[in-house]
Amino acid sequence: MATLCRPAVAVPEHVITLDETLDLARTLHAGHPRLGLVLRLIENTGVRTRHLVQPIEQTLTHPGFTVRNRVYEREAKARVPAVVERALANAEVPARDIDLIVYVSCTGFMMPSMTAWLINTMGFRSDTRQVPIAQLGCAAGGAAVNRAHDFCRAYPGANVLIVACEFCSLCYQPSDLGVGSLLSNGLFGDAIAAVVMRGHGGTGVRVERNGSHLVPDTENWISYGVEDTGFHFQLDKRVPGTMELLAPALRGLAGQHGWDASGLGFYIVHAGGPRILDDLCRFLDVEPAVFRYSRATLTERGNIASAVVFDALARLFADGGAPEGAPGLIAGFGPGITAEMSLGSWVGAPADRGHNRPRAVATSDIALVHQSAPRRFPAGTTITE
Structure with missing residues (x-):
């Protein structure tokens, strides 16, 4: 793997x-x-x-x-x-x-x-x-x-x-x-x-499974208007509530792999805003601390788009990594509304x-x-x- x-x-x-x-x-x-x-x-x-x-x-x-x-x-x-x-x-x-x-x-x-x-x-x-x-x-x-x-x-x-x-x-x-x-x-x-x-x-993370999920009829929720002046970011007021629609996909992927999405060893997710993380705590039934790396990225650097998951993962490394073999989730959320998800286990350095x-x-x-x-x-x- x-x-x-x-x-x-x-x-x-x-x-x-x-x-x-x-x-x-x-x-x-x-x-x-x-x-x-x-x-x-x-x-x-x-x-x-x-x-x-x-x-x-x-x-x-x-x-x-x-x-x-x-x-x-x-x-x-x-x-x-x-x-x-x-x-x-x-x-x-x-x-x-x-x-x-x-x-x-x-x-x-x-x-x-x-x-x-x-x-x-x-x-x-x-x-x-x-x-x-x-x-x-x-x-x-x-x-x-x-x-x-x-x-x-x-x-x-x-x-x-x-x-x-x-x-x-x-x-x-x-x-x-x-x-x-x-x-x-x-x-x-x-x-x-x-x-x-x-x-x-x-x-690092030995990836074992990946998956995607598109929420139907949400194409206009996050989008660019491409005009003479460049890219105009368009954000629908319903976007902060998208985790209610995407959390079942996270649970489903974990379930396909025989894992419980509420009991993983680490979570590296896109931090689009604080409500994204707050809602994931509620819908996945996990403690707020599991998203501490994503929240730190949001606090110190803002929403850095596609780089968020890598910044949060770097923070996990900086914190000493996860226990050997710990199961975890990496997920990015964006236009579509789309979730791109992967599951993997932590592999530590040789002794x-x-x-x-x-x-x-x-x-x-x-x-x-x-x-x-x-x-x-x-x-x-x-x-x-």
């Missing part, structure tokens, strides 16, 4: 706090008839800090979709390689041994995909398979895990690299004044994550190698800690291993 190893996650150096977000909302939308509601909703997200790929002054301007997409490409090429290198090192797999790259992002567009650029610049083989995923939104992190698992089942022993690059701030639309749009302005953050699924060996507890390091530490890495992050970038 294939093992999902320790992710590498990086967040940009520009930080905006909750208080700054609220002050901006009051200043930019002073005459909005529902400003009080918007402020309460933003406060209730639980998000305390978010990281942005550009300073807030630039984030709030809209130079046009062409310029924004150029920023996306430039920043992705500048920031993704170092994260990929750390993920490969974490898994102890060289670039030449990667057989498939799955690249997920819903916040910018490139063709050829970023996968082609990575193959050409980072030492991957020219016959490395490519699977870019652009239209699953926040669910794409879970989908990437599932497609990697499918590939490893089809080609036993294969290794897959997953990359999630989300610059949500590049989708800010100053003309979108609906409550859902204004809420999203205080919810989403930017991040990059990468992780390797090893066909043989490795420490003679020990288990190092990762930590967050600042850019100034990277050259010291990882002296062999030829690439550096932009100044101030934080990487979590």
